[in-house]
Amino acid sequence: MTDESREQGWLVISVSTAGGPDSLRVQVWRKLRSLGALYLQQSVCLLPARAEVVREIRRLLDRVRHQGGTARALPMAFTDPAEERAVIAELNEARDAEYAEVLERLPELRRELADEQARGNATYAEVEESEADLHRFRSWLAKIAARDYFAAPLGKEARDAVELAAAELAAFEEAALRAEAPEPR
Numbered sequence: 001m002t003d004e005s006r007e008q009g010w011l012v013i014s015v016s017t018a019g020g021p022d023s024l025r026v027q028v029w030r031k032l033r034s035l036g037a038l039y040l041q042q043s044v045c046l047l048p049a050r051a052e053v054v055r056e057i058r059r060l061l062d063r064v065r066h067q068g069g070t071a072r073a074l075p076m077a078f079t080d081p082a083e084e085r086a087v088i089a090e091l092n093e094a095r096d097a098e099y100a101e102v103l104e105r106l107p108e109l110r111r112e113l114a115d116e117q118a119r120g121n122a123t124y125a126e127v128e129e130s131e132a133d134l135h136r137f138r139s140w141l142a143k144i145a146a147r148d149y150f151a152a153p154l155g156k157e158a159r160d161a162v163e164l165a166a167a168e169l170a171a172f173e174e175a176a177l178r179a180e181a182p183e184p185r
Helices: 003-008 022-035 051-066 081-118 124-146 154-180
Strands: 010-016 038-041 044-048 070-076
Touching (some): 010 022, 022 051, 038 081, 044 051, 051 070, 124 154
Antiparallel strands (some): 038 044
16 A cells, blocks of 8 residues: 555546436546546546545536536545555556557657658758657656556656657757758858
């Protein structure tokens, strides 16, 4: 059991969108996914009761109720430390799967930079395109990190890989600057 989870506890969230508009089900699913909820069974999930999570869940439950659904968030604490460790491990596995996808896709950006530079195509247009790609990776990583409550092992590797790509992009940008705007003699 971690000190933080012991202090803050957990929330069991139960949501039914029956009676609400069809779009409510998708809204609930997306919000709970974005928070990193661990589903215990259909319509019942678990999240650490951290202040930012509690705020988001209160807003979600209010929206569900106002749109005709039913929802509850119940505080809970584990009585078995091994069970809590198992839940934390499951949450970390889910985050690691997301970090692994970032790590799987990032080499394509790095390869593209190397290929363009090898072809002598270090241009401002390529820099802009690669900056947009890097921005998407950083945004994606930030979303994963926001739901990485227990420091999943691949998090640091993913952050380091994105920063390495950023450094390679900076070097590529420098090459583009030299190619397109050489210093006067």
